[in-house]
Amino acid sequence: MKDFPWLSVLIALPAVGALVVGVLPRAREELAKRTALGVSLLVAAVTLVMASQFDTGGPRFQFDETYWWIRAFGVHWALGVDGVALTLIGLSVVLVPLVILASWHEADRSGGVDTEPRRSVKTYFALLLALEAMMIGVFAATDVFLFYVFFEAMLVPVYFIIGYYGGAQRSYAAVKFLLYSLFGGLLMLVAVIWLYPLSNRPASEGGLGHGTFLFSELTRLQIDPTTAKWLFLGFFVAFAIKAPMVPVHTWLPDAAAQSPAGALVLIVGVLDKVGTYGMLRFCLELFPGAAKWATPVVIALAVLSVIYGAILAIGQVDLKRLVAYTSVSHFGFIVLGVFAMTSQGQSGAALYMINHGFATGALFLVVGFMITRRRSVRIDAYGGVQKVAPLLAGSFLIAGLAGLSLPGLAPFVSEFLVLTGTFTRYRVAAVLAATGVILAAIYILWMYQRTMGGPAKEAVTGMKDLSVRERIVIAPIIAIIVAMGFFPQPVLNVINPSVQHTLARVEKADPAPQIVAENGARP
């Protein structure tokens, strides 16, 4: 089965599913939803089968396929996954069916405003599936050009999801999102184009003798330091916007506030990971020298993101904006781990990408459930919910505690690894970033206290608890968060080899992290 084109199939399945859902008759809404759910479950099942064949001791990129795509540009349809990419694909395919299920009535209501006309329901689900195809593609691409294609094409479905199904300010948020991302992407395009003539140089000048965008070949390039710095910046700015890091993070709160909650899980949970994934994979491995050159500034920006994002989160009155700012803070941690250039830091960062996807995804899903009931995103519209809807409040609490990295829940392991990994090299940065953990306790617990604690407000007295559908959505995520909090080693085993590759490339290898004793669990 090793020769089976797993990844192409994984990309094709949701893409075809999106087309099928897109051409269904407009009136068959239920059918569209069921088809979308069925397709996404099938994709998850296929991924599971594929992942079971992943050999952690095998070659770095597995399930690889390489075909010519555009010969004139030296572009291949080249796919393959290492541990980091595999786990991120896993994250995507698990979240998509849950999001589809959670958004079952999302499009029916058109952005939470009942007065607005109904929007096409099938289109929403078709866009979600199209997004899934591109998310798998972007993580699986081992050709830089192909990666760029998915990276940019992904903007289109998200743009329509926010702009068509979002809240009152949706078109502003959608345009802001698109322009920020497009601007970063175009800078990256210059860098991508530049790689071609560099690889086209004869081998005696440090090139490869033929123009190519294959990642495996590009890592053998000799690039002179000045050019490498420019190229690094081209890639890094695009990824920093995507991630998003301070000071180019401002699109995220707006997009988060306006986007439908279901899609938001994918935008923050998966899409933004492309930024940090890109830093780990492309910035570090293609331009190791330049990455070292930029490390001090990046570390400073990362620490700034951690603290600034957390402080802003404390001040929010809008639930979705609050969670968005917590993500800015968490992305700071991930970037910190990536650029700490230690194996603990990078393994932690790679693990954090997954954990953050589930933890923040859970938080957004529960927030979405709350908004469906109360029709408000303002924190002060809630209060005392735990008295009327204990399951809802409980899920909210667990998701929130995961967000503040409580030991025993998944994000703790990764945050701890990031901080220890950073501490060995950048003591001050680690100490400063650790304050983010304390700030996290403030924004999460205070939010919980204001929305769930206290006497039940009159407006929430009639609030229903989680329905069966919502329980099916939230239960698996919480199970994963708890499981990965206690047994992170299997995932770390998948991630570690590829992190070692990256570190070997930046020539700063040190021993792989073993399980953290403080977590109270051993593999």
Next chain:
Amino acid sequence: MSTSTSVSAVLAQSEIPAPHIEYGQIAPILVVFGAAVVGVLVEAFVGRRRRYLVQLPLTAVGLAAALLGTIVLAFDKPFHVAAEGALGVDGPTLFVQGTVLVLALVSLLLIAERQQGHFAAQAAALPGSEAEQETAAAGTVQTEVFPLMLFAVGGMITFPAANDLLTMFVALEILSLPLYLLCGLARRRRLLSQEAAVKYFLLGAFSSAFFLYGVALLYGYAGSVRLSAIADQLSRNAGQETLLLAGTALLSVGLLFKLGAVPFHMWKPDVYQGAPTPITALMASCTTVSAFGAILRVYYVAFENLRWDWRPAMWGVAILTMVVGAVIAVTQTDVKRMLAYSSIAHAGFLLTGVVATSRDGLSGSLFYLAAYGFTVIGAFAVVAMVRDTGGEAAHLSRWAGLGRRSPVVAGTFAFFLLAMAGIPLTSGFTGKFAVFSAAVQGGATPLVVVGVIASAIAAFFYVRVIVVMFFSEPEADGPSVVAGPATAAAVALGLTATVVLGVLPQPVLDLAGHAASQMFVR
């Protein structure tokens, strides 16, 4: 006295050698002009009712036969001059000619659309006059459009083939004059249309004068109007440099005017807005392709050795064109004007391919031309479809909520816009990548950086149209979509080409690569 002797000396020669014309090699041009002349005769001798039925097949067959001729010629990889060196027959020329002919056939679908009359019933009738009402009531259909279009297309396929500057000038005039007329033929908003025609004519005549003056100066420099002779003179480093530089500058003005490069772009928005939409589509696609083909030939053949002198200027023009086109487009509220400014910005992107002066630059530009031509025809075809009581709903605000009303048409238009913005998996991205990568390899990386920044600005106004169409609420009396079969076919063709050239561009890239492999004949 001396004049009369020379005349008598000429007369004394018993035989004047007849020019040797390779009819087979220039057949496509001859076929188009022949069809145009027959079209004029049809206008004169065929009854009014039957004219349309005769003209349409005649035009279509003429264009298709010329296209067939081009393809047949391309098979034996020609690389020579024809008609005593007046016309070059080589890969890039045939590619440009083929592209023009294909795009002209697609534009013909729009022009031939009868369900929505785009053209004034009688151009000579004054707007608002009784004569106009009479002809409108009689249901007369304009058919002069067809031979006029054929003449214009004939000029367009001669222009990039012209191997000497005089032929090039003649071709320029042949392509321009019918276009001036065609611009004034709009059925609705006739005053705007006539104003556009006059503006285009005056500015066009002005730029032709520049061109001609440049030709004269270059003749003074090289003693010949032949492009290869100018190149030879340059390589010998002989002649007066003042004449050369002044001539090159003036010639460039004439050429860049036709392309609509800044600062010679003033006519474009007005003309694109005023002209009947099918003609705008024809101009935006075929004229751009043809003018760009001529520019490539002039700079790659005649002035190749002068590139250290013209490249800085071309850098400036390219940067200005990209930035000004993109920035001004942001403020537009009329869809056709916005597309006009967008086409100015695209002219700038294309010029980066000229700056590259390499084989990759040439093949990239050729691909870009083909890709952009299809997209822009498709876009204007959609503009022609969206109509309210006063004709086309040109104002952007009228397009509000079109995505709700007709999702397929609005979705298609959005796709064209995304292609123009250069989003991957569309032909626009492939084309942009081709020229930008050639420019980077040619050492013009700063130009490419400006190019991508301009693309980002351009994306803003493309996206704004999508916002209006999809994210705004429809007006109660909004425009409706009237899709005539021919217009719909043009949209479908444009859409197909935009998708295919974006997803599987290799065959066309190969074609452009082969066409560019030998560069231009001298």
